[in-house]
Amino acid sequence: MIRVNGAVSRMMALPIGERSGARDAIILSLLPVIKRRAKKWCRANADGGYTHLDDVQGEAAVIVTRLLGDVATGRLAPKNPDWDKYLGAVLNKMISKWFKSAAVTPLSGVVAIERRLARIPQVIDRLHGELGREPSAEEVHASQHAEMWSRQKDPKRHGSLVSLAEVRNVLGRAA
Structure with a gap:
C-alpha cells in the first residue's frame, strides 16, 4: 500500500522553492513499495515469469519521480487530495499502459x-x-x-x- 498522504501534504505546505528535498525523500521512501508492487504488476499484465521485473521497477520509479516533480512545482494539482489513492491509481494505469505500449512486445522475450x-x-x-x-x-x-x-x-x-x-x-x- 502506498502511504504518502501526510508527506505530500507537508510538502505542499512548503513554499515551491523548498519542496525539492521533501520530494526526493518521498521518492526514496516509495522505492521499496515499488519493488514489492512490481511483481503484482507483472502478474496482472500476464508476465508470470517476471521477465520485465527490472523494467517495471524502473518505469514505476520514473513515473513517481515525474508525478511528484509536477506536484511539487505546482504544475499538477489533482482534484482529489487523497494522495495515496491518486498515486496508486496513476501508477497502476501508467504501468498497464507501459505493458501495452511498444516497449513491451512479444519480441522482448x-x-x-x-x-x-x-x-x-x-x-x-x-x-x-x-x-x-x-x-x-x-x-x-x-x-x-x-x-x-x-x-x-x-x-x-x-x-x-x-x-x-x-x-x-x-x-x-x-x-
Missing part, C-alpha cells in the same frame, strides 16, 4: 530465447560425449532389463525400441 539457443551446442556436445562413451555394466544391465520388461508388457511393440547404436548412428549423421 527474444533475449531469453537467444540465451537458451546459445546453450544448445553445449547440450549437443554433452550428448555426443555421453553417447560416445562405452556404457557401464550397470547401464547395460538396466537397458536389457528395460527391454525385456517392455517386451513382456507390450508384445506388439517388440523390436520398436531405439537402441543405443541407432541413436549414435543418427547423431553421427547429423554432425
Whole structure:
C-alpha cells in the first residue's frame, strides 16, 4: 500500500522553492513499495515469469519521480487530495499502459530465447560425449532389463525400441 498522504501534504505546505528535498525523500521512501508492487504488476499484465521485473521497477520509479516533480512545482494539482489513492491509481494505469505500449512486445522475450539457443551446442556436445562413451555394466544391465520388461508388457511393440547404436548412428549423421 502506498502511504504518502501526510508527506505530500507537508510538502505542499512548503513554499515551491523548498519542496525539492521533501520530494526526493518521498521518492526514496516509495522505492521499496515499488519493488514489492512490481511483481503484482507483472502478474496482472500476464508476465508470470517476471521477465520485465527490472523494467517495471524502473518505469514505476520514473513515473513517481515525474508525478511528484509536477506536484511539487505546482504544475499538477489533482482534484482529489487523497494522495495515496491518486498515486496508486496513476501508477497502476501508467504501468498497464507501459505493458501495452511498444516497449513491451512479444519480441522482448527474444533475449531469453537467444540465451537458451546459445546453450544448445553445449547440450549437443554433452550428448555426443555421453553417447560416445562405452556404457557401464550397470547401464547395460538396466537397458536389457528395460527391454525385456517392455517386451513382456507390450508384445506388439517388440523390436520398436531405439537402441543405443541407432541413436549414435543418427547423431553421427547429423554432425
